Amino acid sequence: xxxxxxxxxxxxxxxxxxxxxxxxxxxxxxxxxxxxxxxxxxxxxxxxxxxxxxxxxxxxxxxxxxxxxxxxxxxxxxxxxxxxxxxxxxxxxxxxxxxxxxxxxxxxxxxx
Numbered sequence: 001x002x003x004x005x006x007x008x009x010x011x012x013x014x015x016x017x018x019x020x021x022x023x024x025x026x027x028x029x030x031x032x033x034x035x036x037x038x039x040x041x042x043x044x045x046x047x048x049x050x051x052x053x054x055x056x057x058x059x060x061x062x063x064x065x066x067x068x069x070x071x072x073x074x075x076x077x078x079x080x081x082x083x084x085x086x087x088x089x090x091x092x093x094x095x096x097x098x099x100x101x102x103x104x105x106x107x108x109x110x111x112x
Contacts, residue, residue, distance in 0.1 A: 009037035011044055023053035029062045033069030041069075045076050045088075052085035060092035070100065077109055 009031040016024045025048050033041065048055055057073070059065075065073075073090070080088035090110050093101070101107045 009033055009040055011041060013044065013048075018054075023051075024056060025051075025053060026056045026058055028058045028060070031062070032064040033062055033072065034064070034066045035068035038068045038072035042072050042076065046079060049076070049080050049083055049086055049088065055080065055086055055088045057088065057090050058092050059090060059094065059097060062094065062097070065097055065100065070104070070106075074106065074109065 009029070011030065012028045014026045014028070016026070018024055027041070027045060027048075029041065031037070045055065045057070057076075077088055077090075080086055093110070098107070101110050
């Protein structure tokens with residue numbers, strides 16, 4: 001299925017280490033995370049969950065998130081918890097996304 005106009009999404013993966021948690025993988029999200037683009041983040045992050053460590057999803061440049069995009073992020077968090085190999089956290093959530101999480105009662109899942 002072709003992406004809708006304006007449905008552009010891409011991410012950048014940066015790997016590093018820190019003294020406390022060991023390896024850290026940061027995924028910087030850019031654009032609009034919609035039903036047409038949600039598969040991209042799932043395909044990129046799911047294999048990283050199995051490698052363990054700490055995964056940080058940086059949403060600073062995420063301009064829009066629809067229910068499918070939110071579902072993709074929830075699914076990734078649930079997979080990380082289920083597998084138990086890594087911690088997955090979200091940073092730089094926009095006020096709009098934070099409000100969406102509050103309304104959907106998902107704040108604790110994303111900020112824990």
